[in-house]
Amino acid sequence: MDAVRVILYILLAPVIGGLLDGLDRRISARMQGRQGPPILQPFYDLSKLFSKEMIAVNNVQMLLNLSYLVFFVIAGSMLFAGADILMCLFLVSTADMFLVMAASSDSSPYSSIGANREMVQLMACEPMLLLLAVGFYLATGSFQVSEIVSGDISAIAAMPGFLIGFLFITGVKLRKSPFDLSTSHHAHQEVVKGLTTEMSGTTFAIMTITEYYEMVMLLGIVALFFANSTWWSWIIAVLFCLIAFFIEVFIDNVSARVKWDKLLGGCWAVTLVAGGLNGLILMIIQ
Amino acid sequence: MAKLAKSPWLLHYDGSSCNGCDIEVLACTTPKYDVERFGIINTGDPFQADILMVTGGVNHQSENVIKQIYSQMPDPKVVVAVGICACTGGVFKECYNIKGGVDTVIPVDVYVPGCAARPESIIDGVVKALEILEKKREAYAARKKAGA
Ligand code: SF4
Secondary structure (H helix, E strand, O other): OHHHHHHHHHHHHHHHHHHHHHHHHHHHHHHOOOOOOOOOHHHHHHHHHHHOOOOOOOOOHHHHHHHHHHHHHHHHHHHHHOOEHHHHHHHHHHHHHHHHHHHHOOOOHHHHHHHHHHHHHHHHHHHHHHHHHHHHHHHHOOOEHHHHOOOOOOHHHOOHHHHHHHHHHHHHHOOOOOOOOOOOOOOOEOOEOHHHOOOOHHHHHHHHHHHHHHHHHHHHHHHHHHOOOOOHHHHHHHHHHHHHHHHHHHHHHHOOOOOHHHHHHHHHHHHHHHHHHHHHHHHHHO | OOOHHHOOEEEEEEOOOOOHHHHHHHHOOOOOOOHHHHOOEEEOOHHHOOEEEEEOOEEHHHHHHHHHHHHHOOOOOEEEEEOHHHHHOHHHOOOOOEEEOHHHOOOOOEEEOOOOOOHHHHHHHHHHHHHHHHHHHHHHHHHHHHHO
16 A cells, blocks of 8 residues: 555656646736636646757756655655655755755856755755654654554644644745745746756756655645544545645745745744744643 | 647847837736746746847847857757847947847847837747747757767
8 A cells, every 4th residue: 555655656746746836827827817828837848848958067967956856756755655754854855955966066156046045945944844743743642654644633633833834834845935045936036047047958857847746745744734544534634735735826926035034034933933832832731 | 749839938138128129028928918828938047948039239248148148048949039129230230339130149030020029029929939949849859869
């Protein structure tokens, strides 16, 4: 059963991620009073990127980008296999480091700035991610995903603060406004394309596909909050994932980008207040 | 199906335009014209662009920049000259600092006339460029096959 879920994740995550991205662009366009591209647009973009000429700016960038992809796929697979969530979250940070290295391996100053900012984003997210694993342990008594989802009541009952904190940093992880410091999905930000500036064709396609894996994995963690041993809790989980995604798209459209110090301060403050307080209460109760 | 024709990404560069044509290029992305419904994105990055759109004539400062961003774009690629300045130099043709149209430095595939070029004709120009882009893609794929 675990193997089936992992294979499904590996095969379907890019498809689901692509569809969500298409939906995102469509909804964003509607919010701006435009018609927007077709839902399948991300797939047209990907197939085009694969057909373009390979401009290799150096001989490690492709390798580093592939490592970013592979580590993310492993991290996501661990989550969907029901393995240790702590290990899974560690792998996410490792994968991200490969992206930072890929971006700083080329000579473009824009891409270096993007890489620096990605590090700041990483720093902003890390405390919440670690606290999240601890939160799941406090609430369910286990780090194992398979045990977290087989409780009698959903984890959300004990950890609403953690969910708020996690949704906050999901915006950072998805590189959505107001936290799209390192690279933006929208055209024209001040650092050209940030850390993807010197990625073209296949290299950029790999980066995009990894983002889809990331998106599905993050939504998988959101689902962890809601899933329990009953089958209908999974329907609520999927529904809430869609709501969470819509919230992210909405915030993306109504906010302007913040400066890095606000990002760092904001994330840490939310982590401390929402996650920390929730964790403290859980510790006192038990 | 034509891969490039469904997802052409634009790079817009201002050679020495009076900004009249630039405003019209930007107007194409507004709700009224919304080029994104054709999958067209105005990207700022030559490494990811398929269509180079130049406004304004070429002068000695912009010449090298145009050459550089053109060389940074991966094949297959097309160039669209927007506005009469970019096509021939226009009213600034005789100025001591103007070299002429964009085709004095890089090969141009589509010329969009007008002062300023209207958003409708810019979109028409891009659609025309897509046909050329598709032909270039086929030629590129054939070349790659033969070379590999
Ligand atoms: S064609 Fe007209 S509007 Fe366009 S850049 Fe030249 S002078 Fe300006």
